[in-house]
Amino acid sequence: MEPVDVTVAALHASVDDPALNSMNFLNEVAQHYPDAVSLAAGRPYEEFFDSAVLHRHLDTFRRHLADDLGLSAAQVDRTLLQYGRTKGIVHHLIARNLAVDERITVDPEAIVVTVGCQEAMFLVLRALRAGPEDVLLAVAPTYVGLTGAARLVDLPVRPVAGGPDGIDLADLREQLRRARAEGLRPRACYVMPDFANPSGVSMDLAQRRRLLDLAAAEDLLLIEDNPYGLFPAAGTDRRPTLKALDTRRRVVYLGSFAKTVLPGARVGYVVADQRVAGSDGTVGPLADQLAKIKSMVTVNTSPIAQAVIGGALLAHGCSLVAANVRERAAYARNLRHMVDGLARRFPTGGPVRWNVPAGGFFVVVTVPFTVDDALLHRSAREYGVLWTPMAHFYDDGAPVNALRLSVSAVTPEQIDEGLDRLAALLTDELAHGVTAQGRRYATPRVSGHPRL
Template identity: 50%
Template sequence: MTGTPDLHADDLHRSAQDPALAAIGFLNEVMSRYPEAISFAPGAPHPEFMRDIDTRALTDRFVAHLVDERGFAPDSAQRALYEYGPAQGLINGLVAEALGADQGIRADPREIVITVGAQEALLLTLRALFRHSGGDDLIAIADPCYAGIIGTARLLDIPVVPLREGEAGLDVDHLAAQCREAREQGRRIRACYVAPDFSNPGGARMPLASRHELLDLAEREDLLLIEDNAYGFTATEDDGLPGLKALDSRRRVVHVGTFAKVGFPGARVGYAVADQRVQHGDGERTLAEELAVLKTMTTVNTPPLAQAVVGGLLLDHGRSLAELGRSKAQRYRRNLQCLLDALDRHLGDDLPPGITWQRPAGGFFVRIDIPVAADLALLELSAAEYGVLWTPMGQFSLTDRCDRQLRLSCSYLDPDQIEQGVKRLATFLREEAAA
């Protein structure tokens, strides 16, 4: 590019200069410079699930459903794939059925809004709940966390309070303390974002007692919980640990989900369950209906074509998210076990001091603690000299607590790549990350 610049970065909204996003850019760039390196970085679904998706058969299936069960004329049902659709969504009924059958979430279609991925659901929820940008209302976020929730808060100028998250998930006492501290400052924590089941990147899982404590605290402090359930499907089926929304008898939880992992990411279909009643002068609406109003200002509708493909997937799998995700969950559990076994095999004996890792029972991620800074310079060295890539955990955190941690993702790799990658990683850690 030539000539004088038209704008300076400082002229733009600061969310475009988010350091975590710059780090992701660097990571992608490193990956492209070392194409032969084995990468534990991408949290993307395994490529094998991107094959044999027959979109025509799936949309045909959904069109038949519109005609047979929802009273559409055949011509209108076909056109529904191509026209503007309702802002709230086309597949709300199917999603409600699946959540009821699989997760014990009783939701009416009016209490659900279908979104362009979980990311838009987070954006709409934060926008609705925070009356003023840059105001006295705060969002508390289990930290480390999915970069998208911090990004959304920054986009809307909503101040963020990071909360500690350990092996047993969100530290509920820390949230209680932060609520008190905010109150003393004349502010309040309006909402708390948490992924209780195999959080990204922490891999943490909240025990049942903490879930109840968190719900009680939310009621006591009059705050809403935003539950992100992207990785819950990887739990074993006899698991029996209910999500926050299934336990939510007081409508304190907005539940956010996605078809990116149980379906495929390119559909860009997610949803929010928001059954809270909102009083208007002229009656009541659900919070999901309010989110749909806001959605007319972000994307108008979730592409009907994409919703139809996802609707077809649900119809093809007994209207069940669990059934849709079953073979995928098996694959990811197998990969995770394979990763943990390889770490034991290649690092477990003669473990360098200061190196530990956690043993999650699900999700895509394993965290390794090392005794030196897991920064971009160390990543570059790991890629260049040892042919293995990972993600610095610091980029998922607002604090310095994760600066000596790295994240391994097992979702995108095959077992032989995992084995080979851990072998390289073990050499790298022994040689470069010893205390």
Template identity: 50%
Template structure:
């Protein structure tokens, strides 16, 4: 092949410029997951407090087959023919999901939440549920999503993809404050915008680890009714935490103000990629007929993922059936393990950075009673470059809180995840973390 031909082919190749693609692709929030995975793979010998994933020790390969067989047996007991069962497992299946009735039964058994199966849409993880809900609710540029900040990057990332305006409501050190949310709502209304929904993780929040108290939950529901907005409740950690959890917002929702986002990634297994959304709000069509918001979400889903994997739904359904719907019982051992991991992390931090020393350094952390995360404040600014130094020179990985703060903020915070580590790794990891904090603080 001649040099001229090669040069001609090179000139004829399509070359795309990032400025010509959707603006979200240049937003740092979309790089968060990839960056953390890259750092973890680049420094395999580092101890990582970054991944918010379940502990592998609770998984047994054979469980998957047991779950699926139990669900298929359930279908047979319900009168399904062999052909029906084969179709249910191998075909696309209904867009809204095959196992909505089983999920509704589980919500009644475990969460004191009584909703019709028709109000549920089974999704590809809670992440798809967020995307569907945002697409349905946010109709124009004046609709605003309020988020408790710091917040899970999945919601802000989905909002960015859909060009949904986001306003953070800063969480205080002791958690959510209703007065702060009301001030944000009034400010948006005064600017001619409509606060459409408020996103919150009320139980052992990702990333802060904070839990909303009973009075705050009551005040939030009252605000939603008073100012006519919806609450997007995302609570994946409540049933993998020790102790009796607070009632969900949805279980206390008398005015249908709460859209509940559910996930089986922490309670069953993340590889299934099964979540759900409870959307029992009424929608009036053009001729005044009522139907459920869930019906509208199913329309959107039909153009996004068509349906959630039937095989994955079968595995999750089998797990639910085996536990009689009580995920709290299914996860009792896991909840105890994570509770012990949290207490051990806090104990080791106290050993490595005693009260007098951390006061002198200007270091502090919160003390969650459950969930996967706690947060530490340090006297120096942290970012991805500082994280790389921590991984390379000190052998410990964490997550900068800047990833979880829409706009600005979080520059002196780090998130620590305790869920994926053994006690020995926690002991060594906190020792490495303390050495990093001491060394970095000495540079001030």
């Protein structure tokens, strides 16, 4: 028998939690079936990857330090190689990017550069979870990284209905009322207003304003996560972020460069301009409190990784819209190819439905039967196609009749091949007369697509 030093039951509960095991499970399936077409991975497109950019970006940022900021050669070396500022060294470039691309005006001192957006999420949740009465609200279905980070700080996540408008405001009000009636303190509500992961749903402008008004009226913080905002569908316009509309410091904004520059830098950020009064009477941005936590998690974000992102920003006047012309076109092309491909393979009004997102990486397909991990295994093994059961994005383990397809890391040819295989699987399942059971996923409102 194998020796055992400790059981998982003696470790923090998070390590045995579905939210943390979910990603592992999905990765393992992918590794187990390397030849399957993956419509599961939310990774960015790799066709334009070229690691030669690393040298170029590093040198661009070094020149920026020397020429624009006036640093000596020794200071440049020290900035890149030594320990550094906890809140980061590309905050001024991020502020400029937010001004240029998002019309968000923010004091660079209110920005913390983090190790990917995941650390930003973790820092915010760690700061907000002060005691056992604290809870977080999140639009369901929810990005699993949010749920996982909440688990690490023992912060319960309560679902708010998403629905066709991105967030059901009546349900948000009801969840706030209920939590407070139970003596709980809802610290914030997590939302992804643009092309949400996994639902693909976006909020329209009026809904954004209503959400901000509600947040002000209810004294609620909003955590806005925006990894996909740069990638609208072909022919559609981008909408202002909540943060751009936020005149009352209600929004903590999470930013990622994983999809707009490259994931390997592991650089993200948080804009936290909320005014925090310290016990000594001084008032400063919430960012300063997050930085204190960060100093005990990762000390500071690698200045080398930041330099890569800084160089990429500088190469395009701090506009990621400009930097991603090719990528934006590729994602829009893929999204259209996916929804066109679904329409070609499944009859309108039939049992298989899907939404047509206004942008982003994800499309949700609903079917009249439960979509679980066993079906994913069968799909991988017998049909050679991977996708993500929507059940992974809910926290309650209830059955879900939907699956998520991703368009981000595949070519149009792979989309065709993957959809052929998916159609074979679903046709087979439908032929076996499996009937609906469990949660009925409501196909979100169709928008931005002439066909439907």
